[in-house]
Amino acid sequence: MxxxxxxxxxxxxxxxxxxxxxxxxxxxxxxxxxxxxxxIVQEAYARLWVLDLDTIANPRGYFMTIIRNLVAEQARxxxxxxxxxxxxxxxxxxxxxxxxPEREAVAGAELELVRQVLEGLPPQSRRAFExxxxxxxxxxxxxxxxxxxxxxxxxxxxxALARLLAALGEPGPVTNEEAGSVHERxxxxx
Amino acid sequence: MNAQSTNxxxxxxxxxxxxxxxxxxxxRALEAWLASAPGHRGALVRARAVWAAVGAAQPxxxxxxxxxxxxxxxxxxxxxxxxxxAALAAVAVLALGYRALELxxxxxxxxxxxxxxIALEDGSAITLNSNSAARVRYGQDAxxxxxxxxxxxxxxxxxxxxxxxxxxxGVAVRAVGTAFVVRALTDAVTVTVTEGVVEVxxxxxxxxxxxxxxxxxxxxxREVTVRTEEADEASRQLSWRDGVLSFSxxxxxxxxxxxxxxxxxxxxxxxxxxxxxxxxxxxxxxDADAFAQATAAALGAETRLDGDVIRLVPPAGR
Numbered sequence: 330m331x332x333x334x335x336x337x338x339x340x341x342x343x344x345x346x347x348x349x350x351x352x353x354x355x356x357x358x359x360x361x362x363x364x365x366x367x368x369i370v371q372e373a374y375a376r377l378w379v380l381d382l383d384t385i386a387n388p389r390g391y392f393m394t395i396i397r398n399l400v401a402e403q404a405r406x407x408x409x410x411x412x413x414x415x416x417x418x419x420x421x422x423x424x425x426x427x428x429x430p431e432r433e434a435v436a437g438a439e440l441e442l443v444r445q446v447l448e449g450l451p452p453q454s455r456r457a458f459e460x461x462x463x464x465x466x467x468x469x470x471x472x473x474x475x476x477x478x479x480x481x482x483x484x485x486x487x488x489a490l491a492r493l494l495a496a497l498g499e500p501g502p503v504t505n506e507e508a509g510s511v512h513e514r515x516x517x518x519x
Numbered sequence: 520m521n522a523q524s525t526n527x528x529x530x531x532x533x534x535x536x537x538x539x540x541x542x543x544x545x546x547r548a549l550e551a552w553l554a555s556a557p558g559h560r561g562a563l564v565r566a567r568a569v570w571a572a573v574g575a576a577q578p579x580x581x582x583x584x585x586x587x588x589x590x591x592x593x594x595x596x597x598x599x600x601x602x603x604x605a606a607l608a609a610v611a612v613l614a615l616g617y618r619a620l621e622l623x624x625x626x627x628x629x630x631x632x633x634x635x636x637i638a639l640e641d642g643s644a645i646t647l648n649s650n651s652a653a654r655v656r657y658g659q660d661a662x663x664x665x666x667x668x669x670x671x672x673x674x675x676x677x678x679x680x681x682x683x684x685x686x687x688x689g690v691a692v693r694a695v696g697t698a699f700v701v702r703a704l705t706d707a708v709t710v711t712v713t714e715g716v717v718e719v720x721x722x723x724x725x726x727x728x729x730x731x732x733x734x735x736x737x738x739x740x741r742e743v744t745v746r747t748e749e750a751d752e753a754s755r756q757l758s759w760r761d762g763v764l765s766f767s768x769x770x771x772x773x774x775x776x777x778x779x780x781x782x783x784x785x786x787x788x789x790x791x792x793x794x795x796x797x798x799x800x801x802x803x804x805x806d807a808d809a810f811a812q813a814t815a816a817a818l819g820a821e822t823r824l825d826g827d828v829i830r831l832v833p834p835a836g837r
Contacts (some may be wrong), residue, residue: 339568347565348713364785367525371561376799378564384796386819386834394800394817401801402765462573468538490530490570495523497569 330382342388343377349441350389350457352394367498369399446496451487457485525562528552533566566762595756631783634804638793642676643683649804654812657681690737710735716837764810766798771814771831774798779836788831793820 330338347370353437373395385391447455453475460471461482468486472479532549535541541549553559629635629647636646641662645653651669655662657679664673666687675683675694683694690708694717710719710729718726719735727743729735734748764781766774772794773805781804788794796818802810811829815822823830 336568336571339564341571342554344568344572368558371525371558371565373561374564374568375561378560387816390816398800459523479538483531483538486534487527487531490566491527492568493573494526494530494566498526 335382338382343392346389350393352398369396372399442496446492454485454488457482458489461486525558529562529566532563533570537570626654641678644674646672689721693718708737763801764804765801768797768799769795769796778807778810781805784827786811786829786831790833793831793833
């Protein structure tokens with residue numbers, strides 16, 4: 330699997346889901362008194378990156394399993410007795426992998442977030458981002474268009490991306506589905 | 520770790536990786552950045568994924584494969600065992616399927632799913648894992664223990680005048696330094712040292728020393744092999760003390776074997792492809808149902824309850 334394919338897989342399955350995963354983490358991290366949700370999410374990405382992603386049947390479930398295990402590892406190291414049974418799949422109250430109204434709603438929320446971040450960018454950073462990502466120009470072409478160096482374009486783009494990363498790092502809202510009694514949920518939802 | 524600066528730096532690299540191939544100097548700088556904090560690899564993967572996720576345009580031809588390799592989390596963190604060991608030496612011996620014929624001394628045993636800690640007169644302690652038995656004989660010149668079956672963690676109070684010797688399966692493990700772990704499987708005894716030094720002895724062979732973060736494997740009719748272990752590995756292998764089982768990439772078959780030791784309800788995996796899949800996670804010992812359901816969900820498999828057996832099977836219709 331090439332890096333390109335790995336990134337595509339993450340884009341398709343994980344990026345749109347990250348804020349909801351953080352929402353879960355946000356609530357449970359308080360329970361566990363674990364250090365930092367960012368550390369856990371980043372480590373979960375790192376662990377996915379080295380896996381044979383094609384063989385993962387339920388990407389979101391797998392992502393949540395990794396996250397939950399990382400929380401458990403930290404809890405164990407911190408000698409905190411976990412408040413939940415580790416074998417429970419409460420984290421798997423995950424929207425179906427099938428396209429459906431809920432999934433589209435989530436994707437829509439992420440799009441809205443991206444739009445908001447772009448609107449809040451300094452004009453030159455936003456322009457560079459639009460040329461690079463929406464019009465498909467290379468960094469060199471964007472540099473020519475804006476009359477700045479390529480290095481400067483990369484700085485502008487990086488600033489835009491950093492804002493996106495920060496915005497996506499805020500925990501997502503809790504949906505009705507998640508707020509329901511997860512313990513009574515059937516395990517196999519697929 | 521400063522999350523914001525990590526994000527900012529990851530963003531710069533993600534943008535850079537989506538352009539012209541890196542120069543040798545840039546490649547070195549990236550390697551150095553990735554190595555400078557454990558969270559950097561994951562931060563870069565995430566930044567690249569988010570970068571790829573926004574915008575409709577296809578990124579330009581990608582450069583050489585970025586050096587995002589294995590995760591590093593297992594190398595981190597303190598070993599709970601080492602923190603707790605202090606002046607004690609800890610010996611865990613696992614002898615699956617092995618039955619020592621040892622009738623002298625005081626006997627202790629545990630049933631399936633039971634974990635029991637027994638304090639000894641000199642300040643040492645035994646923690647017996649599920650379905651295990653040990654006998655203890657303290658003499659003037661030595662403290663002798665036999666693992667009759669199963670697995671035991673032996674925490675050893677220091678007493679230079681009376682060595683602490685655990686025997687099982689023709690192997691004697693003698694406490695020399697401060698802290699170590701011994702583990703034996705069906706046809707092999709493994710000794711994992713977390714702190715200090717131990718001596719592993721077999722009849723008619725010179726004692727073999729095993730030092731901290733090393734693991735020795737002892738099999739019948741073969742040389743003792745010693746290799747270096749990750750620091751976390753030993754404490755992870757001892758997670759049963761806390762009533763949990765911890766897996767970090769063992770095959771499902773191995774994990775199931777371990778889970779089944781603690782449960783009357785047994786899990787079976789007939790499909791070889793499924794059995795070979797890696798398992799990562801922490802599970803409560805004795806809760807085979809939860810393990811089966813969690814791994815089924817994570818691996819995209821299904822569970823079938825068949826009397827007192829839980830079968831893990833590939834999903835139907837494949």
